[in-house]
Amino acid sequence: MNTPNLDELITDFVIQNKEHYYRLAFHYVKNKEDALDVVQESIIKALSKKASLESPELLKTWFYRIVVNTSIDLLRKQKRLVIVDDEVLTSLDAGNLDQYTDFDLKNTLDSLPVQYRSIIILRYFSDFKLEEIAKILDENLNTVKTRLYKALSILRIEMNVN
Known part of the structure; x- marks a missing residue:
């Protein structure tokens, strides 16, 4: 397979599904910035390890695996517990009604x-x-x-x- 075509395939696929990957990462790391970091790091890993993609049909599961593993790696590195996220803090600070x-x-x-x-x-x-x-x-x-x-x-x- 031609490398530039594979780069384009991965790039197009990630752009089309970026919300799914962000939500998946967020479910793990519970933090907006960390979820964005996980997605960005996953894209970098995918492009650098594109040779490990066996066929274009496996792109979806291949990239999801990268996102899951990158999320877990970040959690292991941080070894921290996020008690509340930014939205909760903002709603408390702004005096909004309880949700x-x-x-x-x-x-x-x-x-x-x-x-x-x-x-x-x-x-x-x-x-x-x-x-x-x-x-x-x-x-x-x-x-x-x-x-x-x-x-x-x-x-x-x-x-x-x-």
Whole structure:
């Protein structure tokens, strides 16, 4: 495959789907600036490792895997807990009326181990099929199914207790 064509293919694909990648990264890092950094770093990694893309048909799962791994790498580097995001701080500072979200679900999801949280995010927030999740995470399909079942079980237990 001609390298400039592959560069264009990756660039066009990322531009068309940038919102999806930002949302995915944000689900992991919980911070606007970090999510943007993850997307930018993922683009750099994709362009520098384009030779590892086996075929253009795998571009979607290949790039999602890069975003997930880059998000997890950033979290490992930071080893920090984001308690509130900018929107919450802004709404408190501006004196806006309280807007309640499902904090219990968010907190329970955030408390899941990364291997379970990744599957929940990809399945229910990014709407991937289990086969696609297995490719993105480079895991066996049965492992993904087992982890999804376990994650849902943990969420169900935690949500009933709280």
